[in-house]
Amino acid sequence: MRKAVIAGLSCAVFAFSAHAAAAQTSTNPCFAQETKADERLADCSKWIASGQLSGEKLAAAYDNRGSAYAAKQDDDHAIADYDQAIKLNAQDTGAYFNRGTAWFNKGDFNRATADFDQAIKLNPQFARAYLNRGYAYFEKRDYDKAIADLDACIRLDPSERMAPALKAQVIAAKSKRPG
DSSP, X not given: OHHHHHHHHHTTXXXXXXXXXXXXXXXXXXXXXXXXXXXXXXHHHHHHHHTOXXXXXXXXXXXXXXXXXXXXXXXXHHHHHHHHHHHHOTTOHHHHHHHHHHHHHTTOHHHHHHHHHHHHHHOTTOHXXXXXXXXXXXHTTOHHHXXXXXHHHHHHOTTOSHHHHHHHHHHHHHHHSOO
16 A cells, blocks of 8 residues: 555656656657656666766656656666666756655655655755655654644645645554553
8 A cells, every 4th residue: 555655646756857847848758748657768768878868868867767667666776767867966856756755665764754855955845745755754653753744745735635634644643652
């Protein structure tokens, strides 16, 4: 259940990459918004190997290929690509968010929260980063931090439907905790 929910949160991740605006008009499968994972994976791999991209554009190709791997539930390859994207563009909020989501899927909540921390530092208005970090804190049983992040998500994006439901789960779990 956990992986399915957090994977659902990452579906909108592509929109947060550094080149989202350009990608929306692109017909190139690596950079186009509506591309199937296998097609994105193949096209991004071609662009990465071509040597024709550098800097932020190469970072976006790695980030997008990482998202294709994540869609195929290959978190290890996804993390490797997000690592490359971050090396090339340390200001890429989406790459930190995406890598955090992959770490979450692997059950490494400490690394997940660290990446969500960085995504929030780069973009304090990023509601989904608060949502995902809140979920990671919930998994770590750090209920107060989870509630604070879920409240931030709700404040930033009142239309987000998952945050109130998760907050209710956190509150219920906190009330059952001995102590």
